[in-house]
Amino acid sequence: MLNLNVVLALIILTGGISLYAWSNASLRESWIMTPFLVRRRNEWYRFLTSGFLHADWMHLIFNMIAFYSFGQLIQDVFVQVFGPMGGIWRFLLLYLGGIIVSDIPTYVRHRNDPDYHSLGASGGVASVVFSAILFNPVQGGIYIFPIPFAIPGVIFGVLYLAYSYYQGRKQGDNINHDAHFYGALYGILLTLALVPASASIFWNEVQAYLFK
Secondary structure: OHHHHHHHHHHHHHHHHHHHHHOOHHHHHHHOEOHHHHHHHOOOOHHHHHHHOOOOHHHHHHHHHHHHHHHHHHHHHHHHHHOHHHHHHHHHHHHHHHHHHOOHHHHHHHOOOOOOOEEOOHHHHHHHHHHHHHHOOOOOOEOOOOOOOOEOHHHHHHHHHHHHHHHHHHOOOOEOOHHHHHHHHHHHHHHHHHOOHHHHHHHHHHHHHHOO
16 A cells, blocks of 8 residues: 555656646746756756656656556565565655656756756656566556557557657657656666566566567
């Protein structure tokens, strides 16, 4: 129950802040990721607060569905391995850390550009998604309308990155699509560091699926 509440709490918090920011321009402007202002005013908090803002309903729903679909699995694994409190704080390190770390390349690239802004929990969501894929790459997954069956996690992961790459090349929507890639990388590396056995679990699952 504690695990489920953590996932739902983050979804409710993110949804509430995103909705409020849509009607409160001052909050949006003070929380959105603006590398130029981070450097000039030392507003480092934007690395985290921008992850609780979203551009529109589609952006918010897509991120939160992906987070909900994979978040419970990885929390259950962490709690099983590290205990309730140890599992929860490691899960928060994965999700919130993914939001922060995935924005570092963006900051470096745009720190001298006063017109660049980005927002979204994409880095944290990608961290959770790809962490979960290590433990369950082929079973279950996520439902995407109108497909009537669940897409295996590893396939969803590839589609997720392909979509992010395409959207990132288009740009112009304030969504940091490149954060998906860096968040995914962070999620994989952190999970391997925390649970080294996840590498063999992933390989054995994929091998069994391919050669069954």
